[in-house]
Amino acid sequence: MEHRVSPLDQPTPNRLHRLWLSETIRLREEHAGPLEDSEINRRVQLQGDALGERIQTRAWLLGERDGQVQALQHWLHGARLAALLLLLLCILSGSGLAVAALGDGQRPVNVFWALGSLLGLNLILLVGWTLGLLLSRDSAGALGHLWLWLSAKLARDVQAAQLAPALLLMLQRQRLSRWGLGILVHGFWLLTLLTALLTLLALLATRRYGFVWESTLLGGDSFIALTQALGSLPALLGFSLPDAELIRASGDSALANETARLSWAGWLVGVLVVYGLLPRLALLLFCLWRWQRGCIALSLDLSLPGYSLLRERLQPSSERLGISDAAPPQLYQPHAGNQLAQSQGAVILAIELDPQRNWPPTLPKGISDAGVIDSREQRNQLLDQLSRFPPARLLIACDPRRSPDRGSLALLGELSRTASATRIWLLQPPAGEALDSERLSDWHQALEQLQLSYSDSAPFSWLEHGHD
Template sequence: MSTAAPPPTDFNRLWLTETIRLREEFAGPLEDGEANRRARAAGGNLTRRIQTRALWLAERDGLLDALRHWRQGGGLALAILLALAVGGGASLALAALGAEQKGPINVFWALGSLLGLHLLTLCGWLLGLFFAADGGGGALGRLWLWLSEKLARDAKVALLAPALLLLLQHRRLGRWGLGLLVHGFWLLTLTSALVTLLALMSTRSYGFYWETTLLDGDTFVALTQNLGALPAMLGFSLPDPATIRASADQALSVEAARQGWAGWLLGVLLVYGLLPRLLLALLCLNRWLSGRAHLAPDLSLPGYRLLAERLQPSSERLGVCDAAPETLPQVPRSALGRPAESTPALLVAVELDENRPWPPVLPGGVGDAGVLDSREQRRRLLERLAGQPPARLAVAVDPQRSPDRGTLALLGELSRSAGRTRVWLLPPPPGETLNDERLDDWHIALNQLGLHYGSDAPLGWLETGDD
């Protein structure tokens, strides 16, 4: 497994934990013996152990790399959306002022072109915030998730987006995260429109007018002044009633009138377009950051409840209930074996025939872990190594046996439980010959595992660490 990449952030650990839970819910429990041992050895509360287990499984099964690919795809999808926002904002401004139009501009048609879609989507987001189950992320949020998955180009990312949404639903963070995306998109769109308007109005001369059939002039005067009241407080110009009335049906050629209408249009765009999106984006960012700081796995879910006993056994959760006796029973040292912290080097054998003498004479400082014949013996040794890994570990195997998948998996797990590991391919007993084809199978398998091996006894290496 790769170790070059930096460790995932706390949020990514939570995301991977939820992805593993979702995967096991759909496909059944994963092979997690080593992951559980490492989680118990790492310690911490149940939440931390669940995350440690999930991170190890994600790295083993390629989900950690898939997450990196998904995030790269998400960044690229976001860049595409930002480019669309900039281009869309410029298009709104060009449509509002009629880039190919030489005549005057209907000021209210221009205003509708600039703010109409923005107001519709804003109302849709507000309705979704209060009534939609997903918090109103809308089509833009779903588009970003879809693009992120497609651009990741990794078949293993299929569960990442659903796991992300489920994780965010625990504290109703989906609405704020996707809301930040939506309002950020529109903030950039309207900013692009405002900059384009400024550029066009600075380099071309525009006249503005309004017209109506059903409404009277007083209605347009009141509407114009009411819309321009807030922008006027920020210093934008507000046409007086006489100028508004005079602009009916035809644009005034007076420079002050043209500048007054241009300032009014820019101010209305800023106050009713950019500022609401900016404030809502800041609100979503604040709620996102505060909620994310308290985000944690939902331990009430069945998948996590099943892990509690495996990662935090009842005896560990209950602690010591009885008072300590005045004297503790003495256990012979021979029954305990050599403690791991005093054995920087350890020798263990896997499934040896009973007629083979074992163990060899060991140099000082080298511990003997015996012969692993049963699953329970393997489990006990792996539990011991998870808490106290030796600096050097030699594993003796009989190359007369086939390198089956169970033995190779055990060798891989033992090698990850020690600083350095070597496999000792034992010579055949006297009077027997070694099968060359089977020995070649061992060489191929150990090379694939990346383990050092040899037929010479590694006792000197165990004692000194020198090659």
């Protein structure tokens, strides 16, 4: 029976995702204690990168093993769903603003009430965002925090609980959260105002509206000055600007002539574009520019205690053998894998054999004997050697008279990840000794869960040539 495992296709992490996951792993270890990472640290040490890159690689490998990478993908999926919900809300809100501004066409439109309906809330929130930008470190706004809350709710993954705090901590440390969430806030408002503009144009094109201004306290001269002041910038872009006589005449009743209606409609559209859409577009581009610049300079703060503790483990000044870390609070399921890069040759080894057994057997030419693993020091030394010089084929001999305990299975999975192909050789008992069928069945079941192929007879042909 033979089963070969293909490597899982993991998404290629970009730089922001690697930094984000590193911060998430740091927070997790601060709350739950250090993770079991001896094999991963050994793989990271072989790469020879700078400490920051090693920490990112370690975090990504731990995330693949423990589920944080999948949780990150779930969180991003939830963030996209939350953004779609908010986009739908923006479209509905924009349409509602335009309908509320013009009404049903049965009564004249008060131009300044219409203008307040279209731009009033936008102006208030824009001033609030600007003050937050100047006075505080975090100016995400209610819309940005709503998006973060929805993203966490839609992720539905217990592993995603620390992703949002880790992201905010990392971005706030570099003062990037205001620009990232600013892109969302201004983008949503830009869509809202664009929807309001399109709805406004559709209503003006299909209905006949009359325009008036009304006031008890202010006179016609004040409205003339205010209207022309607001319309001066839109007029530079080609939008119409009512003259003083038309503005004064509109204070008594809606003018029925077509020129007056077109002039007021063009003025209203121009003010919405110049004082609503263009500022939001400019702020969106500004936040995007600052975000991109900040992401280039984004890095890990290696002075944090969580990262300082990793320095000796990922860039050891000396090799220490025989030190056993404390057991983690939660055990993880061992798994097998394979190493496809730069592998060559064939190696045979054995795990915890009875000293009475004759080992090694007579081997074909070209097969290397790695001996018998009996101690932690031998295990670490062999794993280091196989990690540096991965074999194309690895045959591991096991004594099925011993029970397949968790430590042995974890070692088999770790050894299999150093070779392109691995097979387990379940040795026959000495002559005259029977093999416990129940224990052999336990071995078969455990190896099948590990997805490792096994054989009851010596597969020397496979080890020598790569096939049976």
